[in-house]
Amino acid sequence: MSTIPTATISRLVTYLRILSRLEAQGIKKTSSDHLAEEAQVSAFQVRKDLAYFGRFGTRGAGYAVPTLRRELRRILGLTRPWNVVIIGMGRLGQAISDYPNFDQYDFIPKGFFDTDPALVGQVFGGFEILHPDELPRFVREKGIDIGFITVPQAAAQEAADALVRAGIKGILNFAPAVINVPADVHVEPVDFLAGLKRLSFYIQNPQLKEELA
Ligand code: NAD
Numbered sequence: 001m002s003t004i005p006t007a008t009i010s011r012l013v014t015y016l017r018i019l020s021r022l023e024a025q026g027i028k029k030t031s032s033d034h035l036a037e038e039a040q041v042s043a044f045q046v047r048k049d050l051a052y053f054g055r056f057g058t059r060g061a062g063y064a065v066p067t068l069r070r071e072l073r074r075i076l077g078l079t080r081p082w083n084v085v086i087i088g089m090g091r092l093g094q095a096i097s098d099y100p101n102f103d104q105y106d107f108i109p110k111g112f113f114d115t116d117p118a119l120v121g122q123v124f125g126g127f128e129i130l131h132p133d134e135l136p137r138f139v140r141e142k143g144i145d146i147g148f149i150t151v152p153q154a155a156a157q158e159a160a161d162a163l164v165r166a167g168i169k170g171i172l173n174f175a176p177a178v179i180n181v182p183a184d185v186h187v188e189p190v191d192f193l194a195g196l197k198r199l200s201f202y203i204q205n206p207q208l209k210e211e212l213a
Contacts, residue, residue: 008049012072014039015046019069031062081106082170083144087159088151089114089129092174096148097125110142115155132159135166146170153177160187 018038022030032050036043050056053075057063073079084102086093089112097109112129114120119129130138138144147163149156149171156175163171164181171187173179176194181187202208 004052008052009076011039011041011045011049012076015049016069016072016076016078019065019072022065023069028065029062030065030068032057034062078106081108082146083108083110083142084146084148085109085111085113085135085138085144085163085168086148086150087113087132087163088149088155088175089116089119089124090150093148093150094124096150096174107146110144111138132162135162139166139168144168146172149173149175149179151175 015035018035019030032043032046036046039046053071056068056071084107086097086109089097093112093114097112102109109125109127112124112127113132113135114129115132120131122129144166145168147159147168147170149159149163151159153175154177156173156177157179159175160171160173160179160181164185169185171179171181171185173187173189174191176191178189179187
């Protein structure tokens with residue numbers, strides 16, 4: 001199996017956002033130079049990122065915006081909605097579940113889970129909060145694809161184990177903990193404190209340019 005840098009996938013998401021805006025503005029054509037300028041990378045980088053997935057556009061003529069946008073959506077798996085559950089309905093879980101534009105991005109919250117007896121049974125955003133014991137049945141019946149982990153650090157592995165047992169293959173982990181999962185499960189960490197630490201490093205070392213490749 002070939003490998004693709006994580007940074008490439010992150011940039012594809014950026015290119016898609018740019019293409020969506022261009023399409024909304026009725027712009028039909030773009031180029032690697034234009035995408036590069038908007039994404040603040042080199043045109044070579046844009047071409048290299050896209051080349052992992054095939055040939056797009058024609059030399060000299062650039063890219064048709066709707067076609068490239070459709071291709072990137074296909075590559076990123078955004079041609080179907082993804083059903084999401086949130087594990088841990090404390091401050092962060094509730095804030096995320098309240099985000100109004102979720103489904104606009106094809107990620108649809110379908111259920112909320114918590115172990116706290118004071119929260120289980122409460123209705124939140126139209127859903128009754130369930131105990132994680134219900135996960136296997138719920139995932140099977142509702143066709144859940146992705147689990148968000150928004151539990152305290154000490155409970156993150158337990159929450160991940162419950163998601164894996166229920167058959168979930170993708171986890172967005174907000175807890176500041178490395179979690180162990182089987183090889184066929186992908187974990188994407190979201191850690192704003194780690195981001196702050198990277199920021200403080202780069203502010204303190206302005207001579208070091210971020211490695212983009
Ligand atoms: P919180 O204490 O308000 O909520 C945590 C919830 O998880 C509680 O309702 C608790 O009952 C529930 N819980 C505990 N163990 C559980 C389990 N095994 N299964 C299901 N539910 C369980 O905490 P918070 O402030 O919402 O933070 C949640 C997590 O998110 C923490 O790990 C925190 O460090 C992290 N966090 C991450 C970011 C980020 O950017 N990634 C930002 C803020 C907080």
